[in-house]
Amino acid sequence: MSQVGTTTSSRGGDVPARADVVVVGAGITGAAIAHHLARRGVSVVVVEQSPQPAAGATGASGGMVRAYDLDPAIAELALAGLATYRDPGCWASGRAPLHAVGAVTVADPAQEVALREAAGQINGALGGSAHVVAGQAEAAGIRLAGGVALVEPEAGWVAPAEVTADWLAQARADGAVVCHGVRVLEVQAHGGRPTVLTDAGVISAGAVVAAVGPWAADPVPGLRPASPVRSRSIQVSIVERRPPAPPHATFIDLRTGLYAKPVGSDRTLIGMPHLVWGSPFDAQPDTAHAEATVSALTAHFPWLATAALLSTIRAADAYGSPGGGPASGLLEDTGVPHVWSVRGWNGGGVKTAPEAGRRIAEACMADAFSDAA
Numbered sequence: 001m002s003q004v005g006t007t008t009s010s011r012g013g014d015v016p017a018r019a020d021v022v023v024v025g026a027g028i029t030g031a032a033i034a035h036h037l038a039r040r041g042v043s044v045v046v047v048e049q050s051p052q053p054a055a056g057a058t059g060a061s062g063g064m065v066r067a068y069d070l071d072p073a074i075a076e077l078a079l080a081g082l083a084t085y086r087d088p089g090c091w092a093s094g095r096a097p098l099h100a101v102g103a104v105t106v107a108d109p110a111q112e113v114a115l116r117e118a119a120g121q122i123n124g125a126l127g128g129s130a131h132v133v134a135g136q137a138e139a140a141g142i143r144l145a146g147g148v149a150l151v152e153p154e155a156g157w158v159a160p161a162e163v164t165a166d167w168l169a170q171a172r173a174d175g176a177v178v179c180h181g182v183r184v185l186e187v188q189a190h191g192g193r194p195t196v197l198t199d200a201g202v203i204s205a206g207a208v209v210a211a212v213g214p215w216a217a218d219p220v221p222g223l224r225p226a227s228p229v230r231s232r233s234i235q236v237s238i239v240e241r242r243p244p245a246p247p248h249a250t251f252i253d254l255r256t257g258l259y260a261k262p263v264g265s266d267r268t269l270i271g272m273p274h275l276v277w278g279s280p281f282d283a284q285p286d287t288a289h290a291e292a293t294v295s296a297l298t299a300h301f302p303w304l305a306t307a308a309l310l311s312t313i314r315a316a317d318a319y320g321s322p323g324g325g326p327a328s329g330l331l332e333d334t335g336v337p338h339v340w341s342v343r344g345w346n347g348g349g350v351k352t353a354p355e356a357g358r359r360i361a362e363a364c365m366a367d368a369f370s371d372a373a
Contacts, residue, residue: 023208028054029360057281
């Protein structure tokens with residue numbers, strides 16, 4: 001396994017001519033993949049079209065992390081991810097990125113038994129104090145509006161851009177090259193292995209993995225996933241939280257898709273599904289939707305009725321279904337040998353990134369050296 005060096009490449013300099021694995025996209029999942037590959041001694045080149053990492057859906061994410069998910073496969077990834085976010089030894093900064101404000105998942109009362117089972121599994125794996133709140137009006141500063149809640153006191157949120165930067169720093173320290181401001185034009189097959197054509201040069205690779213988020217819906221030639229990926233608008237707002245509004249945990253209501261998280265001591269991020277498919281990443285904020293989000297969340301946070309709305313951010317994320325590639329459906333075949341596309345995470349990429357990145361790295365490493373002389 002040849003090392004490609006530790007220098008960060010940027011537009012204006014040539015990209016390396018060769019890498020064991022090329023990672024397209026420097027969002028949170030791409031950064032996790034690069035980190036785990038480089039840690040294993042694989043030569044890695046990360047190619048990112050933006051001047052800085054986490055410029056896409058990662059940067060617009062609320063970053064809420066918890067162990068629970070309705071999908072058992074996602075819950076398995078999220079459980080391992082939460083353990084990583086809690087562990088200071090996993091980070092170049094020397095500190096855990098998790099803001100452990102707690103997480104509250106509200107569901108229909110008919111789901112109480114399933115939530116209690118999930119709490120037991122979480123506590124058994126992490127040694128936490130997850131529990132179910134039923135028959136009460138409020139939990140962790142959040143009105144339950146007739147629902148039952150799974151409370152994970154050890155969960156919370158991370159800053160996705162900070163996590164991405166840490167993983168990329170570790171990848172560079174382990175020999176990876178990170179190329180910002182470089183656009184991939186096409187990926188072709190040559191001699192049974194992929195060649196990545198960029199606007200800064202050509203890279204021959206053992207394998208290629210695309211972690212491009214909403215851009216997977218309209219990929220460059222050679223990066224189209226086997227299963228359709230659609231971009232969908234995501235929009236969040238920041239509101240002011242003044243006394244007597246209480247502090248609160250992160251929150252999602254599975255009945256409605258409403259969600260919120262604290263931002264510091266005096267602000268809250270709020271959101272609800274924005275079902276605009278095929279939405280461009282740079283679409284303008286939807287004012288009516290922002291107002292409707294405030295109105296809908298007032299049932300859970302009564303203080304929102306008089307709170308100042310400070311800003312609204314709109315972006316897009318990738319939505320798709322798991323494919324039949326390696327790593328248990330984490331990757332999609334593209335039709336080009338040894339070229340893979342990361343599945344659409346349907347808005348849950350941050351909580352899955354630590355473990356998904358590790359598994360995808362292992363699959364890409366095996367593929368890059370398969371049938372090697």
